[in-house]
Amino acid sequence: MIFVMIIEVKNIDEMLGFGAKVGGLLNGGEIIELVGDVGAGKTTFVKGIAKAMGIDETVQSPSFTINRVYDAKNNIRLSHYDFYRLADAGIMAVELGEVLADPNTVKVIEWSNAVKDILPKDRLIINIDVTSNEARRLLISADGEASLKLMEKIR
Numbered sequence: 001m002i003f004v005m006i007i008e009v010k011n012i013d014e015m016l017g018f019g020a021k022v023g024g025l026l027n028g029g030e031i032i033e034l035v036g037d038v039g040a041g042k043t044t045f046v047k048g049i050a051k052a053m054g055i056d057e058t059v060q061s062p063s064f065t066i067n068r069v070y071d072a073k074n075n076i077r078l079s080h081y082d083f084y085r086l087a088d089a090g091i092m093a094v095e096l097g098e099v100l101a102d103p104n105t106v107k108v109i110e111w112s113n114a115v116k117d118i119l120p121k122d123r124l125i126i127n128i129d130v131t132s133n134e135a136r137r138l139l140i141s142a143d144g145e146a147s148l149k150l151m152e153k154i155r
Helices: 012-023 042-052 092-100 112-118 145-154
Strands: 003-009 031-035 067-071 077-082 105-110 124-130 136-142
Touching: 003 012, 003 145, 012 042, 012 145, 031 042, 042 077, 042 105, 042 124, 077 092, 092 105, 092 112, 105 112, 124 145, 136 145
Parallel strands: 031 105, 031 124, 077 105
Antiparallel strands: 003 136, 067 077, 124 136
């Protein structure tokens, strides 16, 4: 059963804050798929997650590197993927498959069409819609035990 909730953010600070709220709930193993147009705020959201996870590095979009990995507190890692430039995941599908199985890594995936076939059903999906220059509407869905527990904590 799929559960859905809507969050409205008015500006970049609220997007960072919501990312930090989610990041503060992560323990490793979670999978978050971000869906939204270029400039919707996906990387801003990830910056909030990283801050809450105790990551001191500057979070950058992985659009050209495909993946960036950050070490967080408590031996947890944040692996941030962006498949925007790939029509087919190729060898990246193998790497992602290994990372998906790692219980110590939080996985955030943008532009997931190239890897849809290997993503598990149990993931939190956040669709980010631009509603004005600054505001965004986040449609959050969960379908699986771990993602449903995470969504409950977010409420």
